[in-house]
Amino acid sequence: MKGWNGKILWVDLASKEVKVQEYSGDFAQKYIGGRGFAARLLWDHLTPGVDPLSPENILVVAAGPLTGLPGPSTGKLVVAAKSPLTHGYGDGNIGSKAAVYMRYSGFDAVAITGRSDKPIYVHISDGKVEFYPADDLWGKDTFSSERVLTSRHGKNAGVLLIGPAGENLVKLATIISQEGRSGGRPGIGAVMGSKNLKALVFSGERAPEVHDLDEYRKIAARAYAEIKKKPGYSFWMRQGTMMTIQWSQANSVLPTYNFSEGVFEDSEKIDGNAMEKVKVGQRGCPNCNMTCGNYIYDDQGEISELDYENVAMLGSNIGLGDLRKIARLNRLADMWGVDTIGLGSVLGFAAEASEKKLISEKVEWGDFEAFVKLSEDIVYRRGELGRLLGEGVEYASQRMGAEDIAVHVKGLSVSAYDCHTAPAMALSYGVSSVGAHHKDAWVISWEVAHGRFEYSRAKAEKVLELQKIRGGLFETLVSCRLPWVEVGLELEWYVNLFNSATGLKWKFEDFMVVAERVLNLIRAFWVREYTAEGRRWNRLLDYPPRKWFTKPLTRGPFKGARLDAQRYDEMLGAYYNLIGWDHRGIPRASTLEKLGLGDVRCGLEKFTALT
Numbered sequence: 199m200k201g202w203n204g205k206i207l208w209v210d211l212a213s214k215e216v217k218v219q220e221y222s223g224d225f226a227q228k229y230i231g232g233r234g235f236a237a238r239l240l241w242d243h244l245t246p247g248v249d250p251l252s253p254e255n256i257l258v259v260a261a262g263p264l265t266g267l268p269g270p271s272t273g274k275l276v277v278a279a280k281s282p283l284t285h286g287y288g289d290g291n292i293g294s295k296a297a298v299y300m301r302y303s304g305f306d307a308v309a310i311t312g313r314s315d316k317p318i319y320v321h322i323s324d325g326k327v328e329f330y331p332a333d334d335l336w337g338k339d340t341f342s343s344e345r346v347l348t349s350r351h352g353k354n355a356g357v358l359l360i361g362p363a364g365e366n367l368v369k370l371a372t373i374i375s376q377e378g379r380s381g382g383r384p385g386i387g388a389v390m391g392s393k394n395l396k397a398l399v400f401s402g403e404r405a406p407e408v409h410d411l412d413e414y415r416k417i418a419a420r421a422y423a424e425i426k427k428k429p430g431y432s433f434w435m436r437q438g439t440m441m442t443i444q445w446s447q448a449n450s451v452l453p454t455y456n457f458s459e460g461v462f463e464d465s466e467k468i469d470g471n472a473m474e475k476v477k478v479g480q481r482g483c484p485n486c487n488m489t490c491g492n493y494i495y496d497d498q499g500e501i502s503e504l505d506y507e508n509v510a511m512l513g514s515n516i517g518l519g520d521l522r523k524i525a526r527l528n529r530l531a532d533m534w535g536v537d538t539i540g541l542g543s544v545l546g547f548a549a550e551a552s553e554k555k556l557i558s559e560k561v562e563w564g565d566f567e568a569f570v571k572l573s574e575d576i577v578y579r580r581g582e583l584g585r586l587l588g589e590g591v592e593y594a595s596q597r598m599g600a601e602d603i604a605v606h607v608k609g610l611s612v613s614a615y616d617c618h619t620a621p622a623m624a625l626s627y628g629v630s631s632v633g634a635h636h637k638d639a640w641v642i643s644w645e646v647a648h649g650r651f652e653y654s655r656a657k658a659e660k661v662l663e664l665q666k667i668r669g670g671l672f673e674t675l676v677s678c679r680l681p682w683v684e685v686g687l688e689l690e691w692y693v694n695l696f697n698s699a700t701g702l703k704w705k706f707e708d709f710m711v712v713a714e715r716v717l718n719l720i721r722a723f724w725v726r727e728y729t730a731e732g733r734r735w736n737r738l739l740d741y742p743p744r745k746w747f748t749k750p751l752t753r754g755p756f757k758g759a760r761l762d763a764q765r766y767d768e769m770l771g772a773y774y775n776l777i778g779w780d781h782r783g784i785p786r787a788s789t790l791e792k793l794g795l796g797d798v799r800c801g802l803e804k805f806t807a808l809t
C-alpha cells in the first residue's frame with residue numbers, strides 16, 4: 199500500500215496506553231483519509247450518545263495520502279470529534295507543520311481517548327509516544343505556549359494546541375497552530391481541553407512511501423508552475439481571501455449587524471484594498487506557493503493574520519469599521535484559541551439582543567472596548583452573559599428567548615455569507631456536514647452568477663456537486679482546496695498526484711463515490727447521536743436561520759429581500775432525492791447499501807427505522 203503509512207495511532211490519556219492499528223488497503227480506498235477516516239473511526243468506536251466533553255469522546259487528527267508530500271498546498275490535516283457545540287459530527291481543517299510531521303512520524307491518523315488526570319502534552323516522534331506535564335503551559339495563550347514547545351522539541355516539530363478557551367471548555371474553542379492557523383469550529387478545542395490535553399507535538403523524518411516519487415515530483419512541479427501562471431494568481435498573492443470583502447459588499451452578501459443586512463457602510467475601511475495598504479507580510483501553510491496569511495499590525499502594534507471570515511465576522515457583523523481594531527480582536531481570538539466566526543456571531547447576537555432590550559447589558563454596535571471585554575468574559579467564563587455566550591449562540595438564544603435573532607444551523611454559527619438573497623447558499627449551510635459552514639459547498643459565487651433568488655433542482659444539484667468535491671475530495675486527500683477554488687487549478691491535477699502517490703488508477707468519478715459514502719456516513723452519525731440523546735431527527739434541522747425568512751433586508755440594492763420558506767423546503771426535498779435521503783433527511787437503507795455501508799445501515803436501524 200503506497201501513499202499511506204497504513205497506521206493509526208491510538209492514545210489513551212487516562213492509562214497512557216498506546217496502540218497501533220494497522221489498516222487495510224480496502225479501508226484506505228473506501229475512505230481515503232482525513233475526514234473519511236475520522237468519520238469512520240467515530241462511527242465505529244464512539245459509544246452512541248456520549249457527552250462530547252466526557253473522556254469517552256474521541257479526538258481524531260487525520261491526514262490523507264497527499265498530506266505532507268511535496269505537492270501544492272498539502273500541509274493540511276483534519277481535526278474531528280463529536281461536537282460539544284452541535285452534538286453531531288464536527289471537524290475542521292488546519293494548515294500546519296503538524297500535518298507534515300504526523301505523516302513523517304509514521305502515522306496517517308491519531309485517535310485520542312480518555313482524560314489525563316493532570317494537564318499534559320503528547321510528543322509523537324518517529325513512532326514513539328511521550329507524555330509530558332503541561333502545568334507550566336496551562337492557562338497560557340497559544341502563541342507563547344507554541345514557542346515554548348518549539349524551543350523544547352526543535353524547529354522541525356509541528357504543534358497543535360489549545361488556549362484558555364479550550365481549557366475552559368468554551369464551546370467555541372478551536373485548535374491553533376503556527377500563530378494564526380485555526381481549525382475545529384464545532385468546539386473541537388473544548389474536546390481537547392476536556393481531555394486535559396494542552397498540545398500534540400509531532401516530529402519525524404520518514405516521509406511516507408510513494409509509488410513513483412519521480413513521477414510525483416514531476417507532476418507536482420508542473421502543478422506549482424501552473425498555479426503561478428493562472429491569471430488570478432498575482433491579485434491573490436496581494437490580497438488572499440481578503441479580496442472577498444469587496445466581492446461580498448458588491449453583491450450584498452457581507453454579513454452586517456448580525457446578518458441583518460448584506461452591505462456595510464464602512465466596508466472600504468476593512469476590505470482587501472485597505473488591508474493591502476497596511477500589509478506588512480504574508481505567510482502560509484507548508485508546501486504552499488499561495489501563502490494567503492496576510493498580516494498587519496493591530497492597534498497595539500502586534501501582528502495579526504487576517505482572513506475574509508475573520509474580518510467580516512469581527513468587523514461588519516458587529517458594526518466595527520476599523521481594520522486595526524478588528525485585527526486586535528482577531529489576534530486575541532488566535533491567542534485564546536477561539537473561533538472568530540463563532541465569536542463574531544455571539545458578539546453580533548449580543549449587540550442585537552441589547553438593542554432589542556432582550557438582555558439588560560448594554561452592548562452597542564461597533565463598541566470595540568465593550569467587545570474586547572465581552573470576548574474576555576466568554577473565554578474566561580466570567581459573568582452570566584459571558585458564560586451563556588460561551589455555550590454558543592443556539593444555547594444562549596434559547597435561554598434568553600431570542601431564537602429569532604440567533605444565526606446558526608444545528609448550533610454552529612453561520613460563516614460569513616448573508617443569504618437573504620441566496621437560497622442555494624442557505625441550502626449549503628442547511629445540509630453541511632458540520633452545521634453552518636461554507637467549507638462543504640461555497641455555492642454563492644456560482645449562485646450570484648446564475649440567478650440568485652431562484653429556487654431550483656439545478657441549485658440543489660450544484661450544492662451536492664460542490665459538497666462532493668470540497669467536503670469529499672479535498673477533506674479526504676487532505677489538501678488545501680484554495681488552489682482550485684481561487685486560481686482555478688484543475689481537479690485533474692489532484693487525481694494525477696493521487697495516482698502517482700498510490701499507484702492506483704483512479705478517475706475523478708471514483709473520488710465522487712468515496713465523497714458520497716463519507717457524506718452519508720456523517721449524516722448517519724448525526725442521526726445516531728441525536729437519537730441516542732433522545733432527540734428526534736427531522737428536516738427542520740436542515741433549515742437556515744429563521745431570520746433570513748422573517749426579517750427582510752432594509753438597505754442596499756436588494757432592500758426588502760428575504761428567503762421563502764415553502765420554496766426552500768421544496769429545494770431541500772430535491773436535495774434529499776438527489777442524495778438518497780428520505781423526507782426526514784435520513785439516508786435510505788438502499789442508499790447506504792449502494793455505498794457499501796451495509797453495516798452502518800444495521801447500526802442506524804437500532805436507533806431509527808429506515809425507509
Ligand code: PTT
Pocket residue numbers: 274289290291292293294372378379380381382383384439483503505506507508531532535536537538539637672673676677678679680
Ligand atoms: C475554518 C474557518 C475559517 S475558513 C476562517 S477564515 W477562511 C476562520 N479562521 C480563523 C482564524 O484564523 N482564527 C481563529 N481563531 N478562528 C478562525 N475561525 C474561522 O475558521 C484556513 C484557510 C481558509 S481561511 C479557508 S476558507 C480554507 N479552508 C479550507 C478547508 O476547510 N479545507 C481545505 N481542505 N482547505 C482549506 N483551505 C483554506 O484554509 P475550520 P487554516 Mg481552518 C486564523 O478550520 O474549523 O474548518 O474553520 O485552517 O490553516 O487556518 O487555513 O476565509
Ligand code: SF4
Pocket residue numbers: 271272273293481482483486487488489490491678679680681
Ligand atoms: Fe494554507 Fe492559504 Fe496555502 Fe491554502 S492557500 S495551503 S490556506 S497558505
